[in-house]
Amino acid sequence: MEGPASGFVADALIAEDIDAYLHQHQHKGLLRFITCGSVDDGKSTLIGRLLYDSKMIFEDQLAALEADSRRHGTQGQEIDFALLVDGLSAEREQGITIDVAYRFFATEKRKFIVADTPGHEQYTRNMVTGASTADCAVILVDARKGVLQQTRRHSYLVHLLGIRHIVLAVNKMDLVDYDHSTFEHIVADYRAFAKEVGIEEFSAIPISGFKGDNITRAPSENTGWYGGPSLIEHLESVEVAATAAQERPFRMAVQWVNRPNLDFRGFSGLIASGTVRPGDPVRIVPAGKTSKVKSIATFDGDLDAAVSGQSVTITLEDEVDCSRGDVIAAAGDPPEASDQFRATFVWLSEQALKPGRGYWLKLGTQTVTANVQEPEYEIDVNTLDRLAAKTLELNSIGVADFATDRPITFEAYESSRQLGGFILIDKFTNATVGAGMIQYSLRRAQNVHWQPTTVTREDHAALKNQVPRVLWFTGLSGSGKSTIANEVEKRLAVMNRHTFLLDGDNVRHGLNRDLGFTENDRIENIRRVGEVAKLMADAGLIVLTAFISPFRAERRMVRDMLAEGEFIEIFVDTPLEVAEQRDVKGLYAKARSGQLKNFTGIDSPYEPPENPEITVNTVEMTPGEAAQHIIDAILPLK
Known part of the structure; x- marks a missing residue:
């Protein structure tokens, strides 16, 4: 056919082909995978090669890449593919990956989102971020170095995070002359470690990200002894979690x-x-x-x-x-709901875990307050030994019990990553400090139920003709907390108010006699006192507490236990030098001489309230004046 009509037919066929191509592209499956391993194993170079071979680089990007390669020291006509992914200036200067870099590319069969994760141990938190949504992990090993500590760490983490499709990519085979025995030796070493971790299956592929061997086609001319698929062919065949x-x-x-x-x-x-x-x-x-x-x-x-x-x-x-x-x-197969469970978690903060402290726990669309108990043990990723631990430091992996302020809905992480994986958030900095995987609910949570009672807390308060309050006195040792709290209680008693004073020294003779003065013990001290104060408020009492309570997080924890308006924070504001001059108990002198460790204001911090309901300055006020100021501020009490 010739003439204008043939042109219209050709245009229609082209448009039809384009529509068919776009429809096919839109309905391709998507695989999310990560590359991980030790430092300088070639992760960024591999991803750059994948982008280059899949024609996902524009001409201007390619020109800029060639210029950057020359500027950063690549000799001859070779391209430094790592520069496609290492976007931070610090990464290019040091030749390492720091942040998680996400890249998209596609083949005829599938679309991919790949996360290039850091190899340095100090950036383990970034690696966990990249792995949290991945279906497959490509763990790179430098053929010259073999299986290293960070290889083991990342392998353990990807298995822990529920990634069941693992590729052992033995990279830089060109630097060992594509030696078959070197490849087999590395695979054998990794298989022995994988068995200990619980990795049942993995696929091993010899590659060269720099030269392109076995990346898109296999076997390459240099690895005639290899009979498996190329890396891309394998990734195209991985089952996506969404399907399962x-x-x-x-x-x-x-x-x-x-x-x-x-x-x-x-x-x-x-x-x-x-x-x-x-x-x-x-x-x-x-x-x-x-x-x-x-x-x-x-x-x-x-x-x-x-x-x-x-x-x-x-x-x-x-x-x-x-x-x-x-x-x-x-309806016939619902998930669990509980307020206590055991979990494995990775600690991601430079500040150590504080057992007993309240953190925000975010699981899916649920956000609750969670207390982490003292770890059952810490896991040594090199030996897989279970180590005794009181806390967890940055990048440590441990197992502990969690208690939340109300039941949450979850499933074991191995069954559902969406309903089994959570993060911990510091309540004051809003920084993500941990990532965890729920194992199971605790049996004690299933056996203990709330027993409803007929006489309510409102009834208790009505019988006493008062509104419950918790007057929380906080300040340095020697500031006058106990003296002022005692004076306030005396005046409330004259007013026929029902009160009880919990004093910091007195409770350590009984309720908290097993606790010392370490940071973790101070946290537990306040947690227990907070629970007691809450019970007393439920009984309709006006509770006065006189504790240093040095940390804002624990004072906030007690506030959250109580009804709105019941917690009144009273800051007894006394400068350190004044409190030390008073030193009625001789504690500051002992702390200065080194006889008393972890003393607030000397070698342990005090975090003053940011927005207390009441502030009294004992330099400007006598105890009696301070007490009357507090009484005036809290009235009326009914």
Whole structure:
């Protein structure tokens, strides 16, 4: 056919081919994987090679890469592929990876998102971040160096984080003349370690990221002895976790209650596992209420079914109490809900773990306060020995019990990464300080239930004709806390108020006699006193506490235990030099001479309140004046 008509036909065929290509590309499967290993194993170079070979580099990027390669010392016409990924100036100057770099590329069969993670031990937290969403891990080993400590650490971590598809990429084979025996020796060493860790299967591939051997095609001319797939061919065949998740029971964490008008109330979220259809019976966890799915709404209209990986809005046939953080699950096979569980976790902060301190625990859409108990043990990733531990330092891995302020919904991490993996957040800095994987709920949590009583805390308060309060006196030793608290209680007694004074020294004769003055013991000291103060407030009492309570986090923990407005922080503000001059008990003198360790203000910190309800300055006020100032501030008490 000739003439204008043939041109229209050709254009139509081209448009049809383009549409077919775009449709095929949009519906390709997606694999998330990470590259990890020791320093200078060639992770960034490998990813740069993958981007280059998959034609994912624009001409201007290629020109800039060639210029950067010459500037950073690459000789001849060779390209330094690592520069495609190492974007920070510090990375280029040092030739290492510091931050996690995410890159996208695609082949005819699959799309990929790859995370290039750091090799240095000090950046283990970044590696954990990259691994948390990955389906596959490519662990690189320098053929000249073999299996190193960081290889073991990263292998243990990826296994711990639930990655079951592992590739041992023996890199830089060109630097050992593609020696088959060297490759086999490294694979044997790694297999022995993998068996100890619990890694049942892995695929070993000899590669050269710099030269391109066995990256996109295998075997290369230099490794005729290798009979397996290339790295890309293997990655194209890896089963994606989302596929397996569809076969599990239905789970969807509620992110948002969608209420655009009075006629519509839906629950929006990402389906973590399973399939759901209208009419399916579901259970709201942890509340336990049941209903049936009425409809599955999306921006493009209602669906007949939805599967894991889809974000949808579900409406229910019944008006049930369901909010953000709840999980809508298959009625016949719901997940667990508990406030105590055991978990393996990685500590990611330069400040050591403080057992007993309250941290924010974020699991999916749930955020609760969690107390980490003293670790059962720490894991030595080199020997896999279980070591006794009182706390965890940066990059340490341990196992401990957790207690939350209310039940959370979860599954064991090995069953569900979405409902089994959590992070810990420092309440004051908002920094992520830990990442954990839940193993199981504690049996004691299942055996202990709250027993309702007929006489309520409101009844107790009414009988005493007063509103419960916790007057929390905090300040340095020698500031006058106990003296002023005692004076306040005397005046309240004259006013016929029902009170009780918990003094820091007195409780150490009984309730807290087993505790010392280390930072961790101070935290536990305040936790126990806070629990007692709460019980006394439940009894309708006005509770006065006189404790140094040096840390803001623990004072905040006690505040969170009580009803709004019941906790009144009273800062007894006395300069250190004044408190030391008083030194009624001789404690400052002992601390200065080294006889008394961990003394607040000398070799242990005091964190003054930032926004106390009441401040009294004992330099400007007598104890009586301070007491009257406090009484005036807290009235009326009914």
